[in-house]
Amino acid sequence: MPHADDLYAFLSTTRSIRRISDKPVDPATLERILQAAVWAPSGGNRQPWRMIAVQDRDTKQKLSEIYSAEWATYVDFNMKKVEGMPEEVVQQVAAGLAVGTAMAANLANIPVVVLFVHDPSALYVTDANLGRTPVVGGASLYPAVQNLLLAARAEGLGGVLTTLLSASEPAVRELIGFPADWGLYAMVPLGHPQGNHGPLRRAPLSEMVKYDRWS
Amino acid sequence: MPHADDLYAFLSTTRSIRRISDKPVDPATLERILQAAVWAPSGGNRQPWRMIAVQDRDTKQKLSEIYSAEWATYVDFNMKKVEGMPEEVVQQVAAGLAVGTAMAANLANIPVVVLFVHDPSALYVTDANLGRTPVVGGASLYPAVQNLLLAARAEGLGGVLTTLLSASEPAVRELIGFPADWGLYAMVPLGHPQGNHGPLRRAPLSEMVKYDRWS
Numbered sequence: 001m002p003h004a005d006d007l008y009a010f011l012s013t014t015r016s017i018r019r020i021s022d023k024p025v026d027p028a029t030l031e032r033i034l035q036a037a038v039w040a041p042s043g044g045n046r047q048p049w050r051m052i053a054v055q056d057r058d059t060k061q062k063l064s065e066i067y068s069a070e071w072a073t074y075v076d077f078n079m080k081k082v083e084g085m086p087e088e089v090v091q092q093v094a095a096g097l098a099v100g101t102a103m104a105a106n107l108a109n110i111p112v113v114v115l116f117v118h119d120p121s122a123l124y125v126t127d128a129n130l131g132r133t134p135v136v137g138g139a140s141l142y143p144a145v146q147n148l149l150l151a152a153r154a155e156g157l158g159g160v161l162t163t164l165l166s167a168s169e170p171a172v173r174e175l176i177g178f179p180a181d182w183g184l185y186a187m188v189p190l191g192h193p194q195g196n197h198g199p200l201r202r203a204p205l206s207e208m209v210k211y212d213r214w215s
Numbered sequence: 216m217p218h219a220d221d222l223y224a225f226l227s228t229t230r231s232i233r234r235i236s237d238k239p240v241d242p243a244t245l246e247r248i249l250q251a252a253v254w255a256p257s258g259g260n261r262q263p264w265r266m267i268a269v270q271d272r273d274t275k276q277k278l279s280e281i282y283s284a285e286w287a288t289y290v291d292f293n294m295k296k297v298e299g300m301p302e303e304v305v306q307q308v309a310a311g312l313a314v315g316t317a318m319a320a321n322l323a324n325i326p327v328v329v330l331f332v333h334d335p336s337a338l339y340v341t342d343a344n345l346g347r348t349p350v351v352g353g354a355s356l357y358p359a360v361q362n363l364l365l366a367a368r369a370e371g372l373g374g375v376l377t378t379l380l381s382a383s384e385p386a387v388r389e390l391i392g393f394p395a396d397w398g399l400y401a402m403v404p405l406g407h408p409q410g411n412h413g414p415l416r417r418a419p420l421s422e423m424v425k426y427d428r429w430s
Contacts, residue, residue, distance in 0.1 A: 035420050041361075053425070070341070123348065135352035143358070160256075163339075165341075166351050185354070213392050214267065
């Protein structure tokens, strides 16, 4: 068995990759990455999710159009939040969002777009009646996406977990043909990173963890 | 950088560990495992979550009581589903649930119980209005839990992602003191595995992935 440090080398360098080249992904490599997702846990080991690995150019082009419309809404939402802030802040936010806009427009050129869909009837949602938006259904779904992103990193590839496409779930259902009672919970564009990507930026551990009590 | 196979060695052997010994977890090891969680991605890199690593015995005892009550409800729910099925099936389901019942009762003896809490106002929930239970908020939350479980595995420890405690969110909030507008989205008991644990059982890749279209 490898050492824990081998795992940490990957975990500490897996960042969201949005600038992806059109260089093809080797089918055997893609299979290993998809297999990594399947190893993830889920409630009652029901694995109530499936992946659709989209490589067909026309389908990716349609996903690009649907995603771009949702992304434009997201850009508006974020730019409104920084309205009136110092020009420096506004430009920084705009530059960050521009990378996403470019990815959305470029989706057809990205070798693989993995869609994640799920069966809501197989989820046991314990936070459905708390007066806040439920999140617990995601416990059986997003560990698989994280496994896939870690595997991509280890293979020298990259991708990013996106969720905007869910807002256009009916249109994607029509395009892909997944069942009427299934949901769309993630889209991961996948391929070889293009250009340089900076290091991981995260809050320090001391800010993220508390012991025994909140304060 | 280590080889992708080093990652796969961990990913393919990280299973849910519910039988955990009372052997203490070394503080430095615990820190590395918690740090692994912090490396996970989140929407807009907002990291809208925190961990509370509970080691205080009285607090763990109270969590045990709260969790046991929710677990009993979950057992009833599952046993009702197999009512009238062949005795063999019923006994298999009952045996599986018994492991969870024992873990719930044993929680105070497990060295570390990690609670994951989140700030719902920082989530951009794109599946809030689709006529199904939203899951997308979990995209910014559960990758961190998966990173933590993988790190535990790599350190020779084990744990399990549980969500039943969310149903008792107000009681846990009172116990731990996290903010009124924050949610509780996972509990991971963590420690040295006790006894033998079998291999990972997952559906074959061919069942979990489709190419380009659903059918």
